[in-house]
Amino acid sequence: MNDKTRNRTPEAAGISEAALLPAVDVFEDATGITLLADLPGVTKEQLHLHLEADSLSIEGEVALETPEGMEATHAEVSLPRFRRVFTLSKELDGHKVTAEFRNGVLKLRIPKLEHAQPRRIEVQVA
Amino acid sequence: MYRSLFPHDLFAELDRLQRETGSSLGTSPSIRGLGRGGFPAINVGGTPNSVEIYAFAPGIDPAAIEVQLEKGVLIVSGERDPSLPAEDAKATVHIRERFSGRFRRVVSLTDDIDPDQVSARYRDGVLHVSIQRRESALPRRISVE
Numbered sequence: 277m278n279d280k281t282r283n284r285t286p287e288a289a290g291i292s293e294a295a296l297l298p299a300v301d302v303f304e305d306a307t308g309i310t311l312l313a314d315l316p317g318v319t320k321e322q323l324h325l326h327l328e329a330d331s332l333s334i335e336g337e338v339a340l341e342t343p344e345g346m347e348a349t350h351a352e353v354s355l356p357r358f359r360r361v362f363t364l365s366k367e368l369d370g371h372k373v374t375a376e377f378r379n380g381v382l383k384l385r386i387p388k389l390e391h392a393q394p395r396r397i398e399v400q401v402a
Numbered sequence: 403m404y405r406s407l408f409p410h411d412l413f414a415e416l417d418r419l420q421r422e423t424g425s426s427l428g429t430s431p432s433i434r435g436l437g438r439g440g441f442p443a444i445n446v447g448g449t450p451n452s453v454e455i456y457a458f459a460p461g462i463d464p465a466a467i468e469v470q471l472e473k474g475v476l477i478v479s480g481e482r483d484p485s486l487p488a489e490d491a492k493a494t495v496h497i498r499e500r501f502s503g504r505f506r507r508v509v510s511l512t513d514d515i516d517p518d519q520v521s522a523r524y525r526d527g528v529l530h531v532s533i534q535r536r537e538s539a540l541p542r543r544i545s546v547e
Contacts, residue, residue: 299499299500299501300497300499300500301485301486301495301497301498301499301500302495302496302497303486303487303493303494303495303496304493304494304496305487305492305493305494306492309496312485312500314460314461314500314527315460315527316442316443316458316459316460316526316527316528317456317458317526317527317528318526318527319526339526340445340456340528340530341525341530342447342454343449343451343452343454343532344449345449345450346447346448346449346454347447347448347449348445348446348447349446349447349448350444350445350446351445351446352440352443352444352445352458353443353445353456353458378461379460379461379462379524379526379527380458380460380461380526380527380528381460381461381485381527
C-alpha cells in the first residue's frame, strides 16, 4: 500500500468499532454532487465528517434519551453508530464542501473544480 | 472484452457484502435490517413503569407524523418527500437508497399500558413515544402484617 493508506486514522481506514451503514442518496448536476445521508438519532455534536486526501468519511454516534433501567425488547437499529466512507474523484473540490444537518438528515454539497465544470465551446467559423 | 472481465453485477455484489458485514459485525443482524423492508426502523424497550418506542424517521416535519394508539396497538404513519431532483432536471442519480413516500408501521403493545399517559417527541430524526404502564400492573411489594 502507499503512504496515504498507512497514515490514515483507524476511523478513516474503517477498522474501528462496528457501525451501521447509513442509507444515502447521491446525485450529480453540472456544478457538483449532492449527498443526502440518513443519520437518525445523531446530534450535531456527535456527527463527524472527515475529508482526507480523496476519502470522505461520515460518522455519527446515536444518542437516544432512554429512561433509567430500560431494557431493549426489539431492536432494528442494532448498533449505536453510523459510518460510511466515500472516495471522491479528482474533479471534485474537497475544500469547498458544505454541510447541513437537520432532523437527522445530512446534506453535503461537493462542488466541482472550476475547470472541471462544463463549458460551452464556441465553434469558430473560418 | 471488459464486459467479460467485469460482470456488471460484481460491484453490486461487493456492495451487498460490505453492507452485510457492516451491519452484522458485533451483534446479530436484525430481521429487517435498517431502512430496508421497513421504514421507519423501530426499536422498543421497556422499564417497569413504561414502554418506550423509538421510530427512526429522519427528515420529516414533526407535524406530518401521525401517531395513533388504539386497541393496544401503536400506529406510526406519515410521508417522506422524495429529496431527489425532479426527473426533468439535468442531474444524474448515482445512489438511491433513502426511503420516500408514505409509510405506516404498527407496533403491538402489552395489555398493561395506560392509553391516557402517552407522550411523543421528535428529535434528531427519531420519534420517541413513551407510554406509561397502569398503576395496577406495576409490580408491588406486599407487606406481611
